[in-house]
Amino acid sequence: MTGIAAIIGGGVIGGGWAARFALMGWEVRVCDPDPEAARKLEAVLAAARSSFPGLWDVALPPEGQVTLCATLEEAVEGATWVQESVPERLDLKHRILRAVQVACAPGTVVASSTSGFRPAHLREGALRPGEIIVAHPFNPVYLLPLVEVVGEGPLIARACALLSSLGMDPLHLRHEIDGHLADRLLESVWREALWLIEDGLATTDQIDRAIRMGFGLRWAQMGLFETYRIAGGEAGMAHFIEQFGPCLHWPWSRLTDVPELTGDLVARIAAQSDAQSGHMDIRVLERARDTNLVAILRALKAQDWGAGALLRHHDTQRRAVEWLPEAPLVTAARAVPPDWTDANGHMTEARYLQAFCDASDRFLEILGCDADYIARGQSFFTAETHIRHLNEARAGERIRIETLCLKAEGAKLHLFHQLYRDEMLLATGEHFLLHVSLDTRRPVPPEGRLAARMAKVAGDHGRLARPDGIGRAVGRK
Template identity: 50%
Template sequence: MTGIQKAACIGGGVIGGAWAARFLLGGIDVSMYDPHPQAERIVGEVLANAERAYAMLTTAPLPPKGKLTFYKTIEEAVHGADWIQESVPERVDLKRGVLTQIDAAADPKALIGSSTSGIMPTELQRDMKHPERMFVAHPYNPVYLLPLAELVGGTKTSPETLELAKARLAPIGMIGVILKKEIEAFVGDRLLEAVWREGLWLIHDDICDTETLDDVIRYSFGIRWAQMGMFETYRIAGGEAGMRHFLAQFGPCLSWPWTKLTDVVDLDDALVDKIAGQSDAQSGARGIRELERIRDENLVGIMQALKGADGGKGWGAGKILGDFEKHLWAKGGAKKDHLDPSAPLRLIDTKVSPAWVDYNGHMTEHRYLQVFGDTSDALLRLIGVDFAYVEAGHSYYTVETHIRHLGEAKLGTKLYATLQLLSTDDKRIRFFTTIHDAETGDALATAEQLMLHVDSKAGKSVAAPADVLARLAPIAQAHAALPVPEGVGRSVGQKR
């Protein structure tokens, strides 16, 4: 068993609620304990935003959403869980006490992760009876989108625990990075603290305001870091000579008085008022949930773009998303096997997300092609042309497409797509796809397409193997008896 079977979240704030959303959308039941009187509302709102983000993030078939249950005690919440995530406020005494309670009540084999941003796990596991299974699993907000968790063991944590934790995170689309040694604030927050400290001085000294500082980050190195990190970015800056040249050229700058990283700014009332006022002017017109949704849309767009990088292999967080989708398709992609071939196959159900609309609020033209592509991919999975098949060197390539736009899809419109085979042989599949408004059934767009089976390594068309043709044959035979859809064989501009 590598995946998480049941999770418990102790603490349901910003981080704990987002952990719960990540687990639930991964099909994992979650037991939650949080004494806050508004905990159910807060976690519910976080989950709603997470579901909205996942609808934009992927069309892969998510598992049925896990069940969320709130309990009145820690002991009840951790019962039966094999992954327990502690996300209570950042106080050593509080966290240590809660983790000791968890340890006493949980299954001895359950993994116990702490979301602490900087407390060393050795301090937290001090009073535990089973400290070997306790570790830091430090995520980044929003946990349901950002895939990283820093995994840090204490002196009593077993190496096997960290490896098992890393393996259990992968099926829910996360990557665990194991640190070799524990250190306060780990890796990520140490880097963030350095940038944050310098930023506070820049505001304090009136070099810029908060909005300008954020613009400098998000319009320059922030984008570079998002896809390549720091050292790989600097290696490129060294040109053909690489990192050694970069260090020789820019290393001496480290001794120049450019930063105040060793000098702590005094966060007095005047500076706090200055920062708070500038921040209110920058973002105060938007509520926190709206800002979260805008953040989620931006992250989804970056991750989706990175998923197609490196010739479709994916890059950075996009590669993690691509691997997660492969896992989802492997688990849920076969659910269409029971489809009745006596009618056009209903292969895709989706919804027009905010990332899919243009300035008019209508579904952007290329998103129609995406839905058509997702539908043809669903057909291919149905006949056995899945990721493993493609990686082995064969696939079907689309060689011709004719699209008609018949209606309008707007933000939030629920859609489904049907596909009817028109003709097949050992190399070709010709089919007709219709995108429907799920509420009215109206046809919004159609596509007539031709796909050709190829040997991708040889770069030429070849006959599909017998097992693929055997899966295709009964569908083709049944669809041959269906009426030819209106629009088949039309030329561009042909009058109706």
């Protein structure tokens, strides 16, 4: 599903909408009187182009044309969808929405990005009130899928289908309330955080750490009620409320106005929780939670950010270097993560390559080709790889990689990795690397200290027995 999207207001939110529509193949017209609008819009588009395609394993359609229009009328002419994203001033929104409906065809969806105004507020004085809805996204619009759709009428189903076609998750709220749903939850946390700072009880850093190192990770993959359902154990949500409900009346926070936990309310919450997750055994939920958390934490670890930075620091602290002249270098000792396995229950082909690549990186780091060395403009590129798959590795199993340097001569480096579980050989990887200048991308001799260490390890390993499999080609026994 594609068409023409008119974006009124090209700031952070409007620009995000423009990026999502354009990268999903829509023609986009943006109207914003800001003299810096073109520069700001291009910055958002550039950020989206570098990140949004990474969400998908299927190619996106060709990017739609984005045009900055001089007038609102030019932007909305022939538009399938109009997204108003001007500042949160009701008088301004009334003026813009009226002008939009004067210029656009009847039946056009006119959506507002408002964070808090109800559709009833927005429709005051409108030409066609029933065609104005709320479609409240979250920043960055081009990455976060949730969009709160508020309003009733014949356009709602069409609006939700269109938003779904953009890869979004339209949450239709049938009841109009100030702040919609998500922002009311966010505001509650925000208010309590402000009080903690005002009362001198916490700092901004402590509050952010509490969220990103703890419950924020759980919320990211299960939300609030499913998380608490697990906390109730096999007895479920009703048991959790019975255990922890009284705490709501204790002065743990400034937000002490809570509903009475009547039998009717507890039963309603428990029934809704059963409808949401009751078809899954508590052990299934726990396994899903744990697997998801590992995946999230490992993604953060790859970016050296948040809780992932903590994990990476611990890896660095615990990684020992044992360089023995009479043995290959141990370049990896780890467990197989759950996201490294496939439908057959064993480690995927791609992860064998990753494990060997990580081992090569570790080998180079031990020799002195670390981040500081690379920052000076030289590194290694892999020119050729051959992997043999000999036995299976499954999630949770402890594996290690032993690395043998077959040759280190000038810019050339020839490595042979052996991957073991205990003493069982699971795979081998043979890799030929070249030392290169990052400026010219051409081979160059390594710097003196690195060259000396390469020569030393090649000499030590040259005296070791050559394992089976070196020099193998595909299909050759």
